[in-house]
Amino acid sequence: MGPFVTNAWYVAGWGTEVASGPLARTICGDPIVFFRGESGSLAALADRCVHRRYPLSLGLVKGDTIECGYHGFTYDCSGMCVSVPGQSKFPSTARVKSYPVVEQGPWIWVWIGDPDKASSTEVPKHPWLYDVGWRWIGNHASINCRSGLLVDNLMDLSHESYLHAGYIGTPEVAQTPIDSSIDDKAGIVRVNRHMHNVECPPFYSKSSGISGRIDRWQDIEYRPPCLYVLHSRIAPTGVLPNSDGSDPDAIHMKILYGVTPETENSTWNFYAVARDFSLSDDWVSEFLTEMQDAVVKQDVDALNVLEKVIASESGQVQELSIKIDTGGLVARNVLKKMRER
Ligand SMILES: [Fe+2]
Structure with a gap:
């Protein structure tokens, strides 16, 4: 069993990251260069020149090609070497691996495994980042932990009550039981927590202006291995x-995470928060950016600690799971089966 699910679409970055030159990013252990050619075409190539292994990401984009910054070998978007300085003929083996790549909304998605399988697999839908009626903010973080720890973290939101108190956590989150299920056909793991007549945390009260007691729904949809969406609904109690x-008296947020392994022990966390209210209020975007960046940093700090703890342990250690872990355990199982396949 390999360490990664490779036949899957992963969020690799933001379109804005390739606006002014090539981007170097390691995904599932593979060093990749992403670049946008002058015609707008997007390419993802192995980030190593065939000549002397110099990273292509240190080179220059020229037209729809990238030129190695060491000896000038030049590659097109398919990875084929199209020119070598000083000789007109060179072996047809002068090419680097190219990866299927798709841009949808603000995200760049890459496929690491068998390219033939990419064409028959759709990028998981995430319309809240590109449909009208929504406005989003987003950022990314790198975590020095295996990707499974981020999945555990996101599938069990009871940690909001402790790690994110004062931001998105209130005591009721951990106190409210969950339902979890798996939709094998659609490949979705769901965890639902519906809180009734609870406190509204600052993340929602300050951004929406809702005051008083609320009903707060957290409906998680995780499409392993990469896309996680938390459907968050906030309404005055009883509505x-x-x-x-239609749901005009509630506000809705979609909290998206692209969980992308960098290496076996490091993970990219691409996150976005989309909302369906106050669409023209810039200050709401600024507030949510500040809050979400802070919440993610709390998770990153905790997961960095956890990875060190786990890496330092040898042999069998006890890990106790309780009712709130059912969604996380289902997700672990799905990921294990995907890796075995
Ligand atoms: Fe968290």
Whole structure:
């Protein structure tokens, strides 16, 4: 069993990161250079020149090609070497691996495994980052931990009550039981927690202006291995959505995470918070950016500690799971099966 699920789409970065030159990023252990050619085409190539292994990401984008900054070998977006200084003929083996790459909304997605399988697999939908009616903020963080620890963290939000108190956590989160389920056909793990008549944490009260007691729904949809969406609904206590699905008295946020392994012991966390209210209020975006960056930093700090603890242990250690872990355990199991396949 390999350490990574490779036949899957992973968030690799933001389109804005390739605006002014090549981007070097390691995904699932592979060093990759991402660049946008002058025609707008996006490429993802192995970040090593075939000649002397110099990283192509240190070179220059010229037209729709990238030129190695060491000896000038030049590659097109498919990874084929198209020119070598000083000789017109060179072996056809002068090419580097190219990876399927797709840009959807603000995110760049990459496929590490069998390229033939990429064409028949859709990038998981995340319309809140590109549809009208939503406004989002986002950023990314690198964590010195295995990706499974970030999945554990996101599937069990009871930690909000402790690690994120004063931001998104209130005591009721950990106190409210969850339902978890798996939709094998759609490949989705779900965890639902519906809190009734609870305190509204600052993340939601300050951004939306809602005051007083609320009903707070947390509906997680995780599409292993990469895309995690928390559907967050906040409404005055007792207010339910209409029978036609409209829900005008509630506010909704979609908290998205792209969980992307960098190496076996480090992980990229691409995150975004989309909202369906106060769309023209810049200060709400600024406030949510500040809050979400702080919340993610709390998780990053905790997971960095946890990875060190786990890496320092040898032999069997006890790990006790309780009811709130059911969603996380299902996710672990799905990921294990995907790795075995
Ligand atoms: Fe957290």
